[in-house]
Amino acid sequence: MESVANIQNNAVKKLAGYVNALRPIIYINHFDFQAVDCLIRAINDKAKIKEYNEADGEVDFETKARKQKYDLNSFLLAFDDNEEKEIFLVLKDVHHKLRNPEICARLRSIAEKTIYKEGMNVTVFLVCSELVLPPELEKIVTIFDIPYPGDSQIKAIINDYTENFNIPIADNTRERLTVSFRGLSDFEIRQILNLAYQESGLIDHDSAKLVLEEKKQVIKKSDILELVQDDSDFDDIGGLEGLKDYLLKKEKVFKNIGEANKFGLDLPKGILIVGYPGCGKTLSAKATARLFDVPLLRLDIGKIMGMYVGESERNLVRAIKTAEAVAPCVLWIDEIEKAFAGINGQSGASDIITRLFGTFLTWLQEKKGAVYVVATSNNIEKLPPEFLRRGRFDELFLVKLPNKTERKKIFENHLRKRGQLSGEIDIYSLLEKSPDGGKTCKGTEGFSGADIESVVKEAIEMAFFANGTLSTDILQECINNTISLSDTMKDEIEELKKRYEKHNFKDANKEPEITKKRKKNEAVLSSKSSGNKGYGVGTISPGSGGDAGYGVENIIGSLIGGHPIFKYLTNDIG
């Protein structure tokens, strides 16, 4: 196992490599100035070091004692005239000053002398908690990222900490924490271990919860990704069983990343969900994070566009790095076709968008970390074809209008969510045209999930204003009054259908249509065989079911409002 000293060595070697190659200005974007000081000192323990920071002016690098208080320009001017030629110049937290052309010119002057003047050897370290890089400096600045510790390094830090304080730690706790600590610095890892130990006197599985809190801080501080707090649950999705089955397999990997890695399994990259409007794409993206039990981060390409040359790309890289730091996480990009509109000359994307697209695509293809990308789109015509090629996303899913089985589940889910799912409501009668030629109820064929949700909401509101009881009649009335997606977008839906057929998308709506109607003796009962929190439909036949005296034949794994008296049968069904 790697020692802690070794970890620092790797960073020192890399930084020393830059210094020896006479890179004149090195930008270290980090918040832990003490760690950066150690690193700089370790490159060359004899080097003369001059330090300036925004708060105190010139200070002694070793003792931090104030030497002289003047502004950055005067400091650089005095230095530029100075005869000393072999020196490290450490400038801390000066990022706000880098927008000043005079400062930029002064830094360029020092850099050029180092590059072109014999015997002049100055390395400027810009040590800032923010990355600000004006175009004038771009070519002469080297950005140095202090690498995050890898798995064996994280283990070394945990061991170092626990051995120092004589704290016992179980092997599986160490494994679990190692995965959680990915993307955090040595300093942050020690801080969390400290906090966990202070709080509970132990380092155990619960310590990992503190890691999530710390990672949330990382996202908030970066202000480039949005941390979405959403309570959409996987069980809220009605239907889309094809997509759900697929994600349930990925859940296993995401919840056991340590073991999956050991086993040699590649971490899943992510999926692209395309399909009809209002049919659950966004809902599925949000629910994936809940399923994996990881933070949901939203990437908004509009938000990362910057004013300076190269700023947008740097912001995208920063967003990607933040996501990697927070991993395991879900990175959600809604309506991805809008983010990269006009790529491939369709409507003349700007150079910036084209470059952003390239950066994103390369990352997607090469990424190894536990960032699961879920992108959604309802307009594949505008979607760059690169996204549809193999190797970018693991799978491309098509979400269609819900079939009868799915409509039933969507009704149940939305009724249940609002506490209105009861055996009194005949959901079957809401799914298709009523036998009187659709006079009583026109049915919900061609309705999107969003249409069904709005029917449920409206019906509940009507019931509240009428007599306080939601009934099948009210729901039917609302259905009849609803102009569905297929009504409003008839031609577009046909057009979309043709477009989708041209591609080889995986079917998100795997489930077969319900083919039978409920029989007379079919009752509603609680079922855990559905794998859901809801109720199942079964046929009750007295005498065939052991102790309970009931057997269940023909469980249609679907869900419907249940009656409490049947709940005790659950065990027999399971």
Ligand SMILES: Nc1ncnc2c1ncn2[C@@H]1O[C@H](COP(=O)(O)OP(=O)(O)OP(=O)(O)O)[C@@H](O)[C@H]1O
């Ligand atoms: N399969 C479903 N199960 C449960 N609710 C659904 C389903 N599909 C859609 N809904 C409901 O409809 C609303 C809209 O769904 P969502 O935002 O996921 O659609 P979308 O496919 O992303 O649409 P768009 O293409 O317009 O962005 C959500 O509030 C959700 O509750």
Ligand SMILES: [Mg+2]
């Ligand atoms: Mg959406």
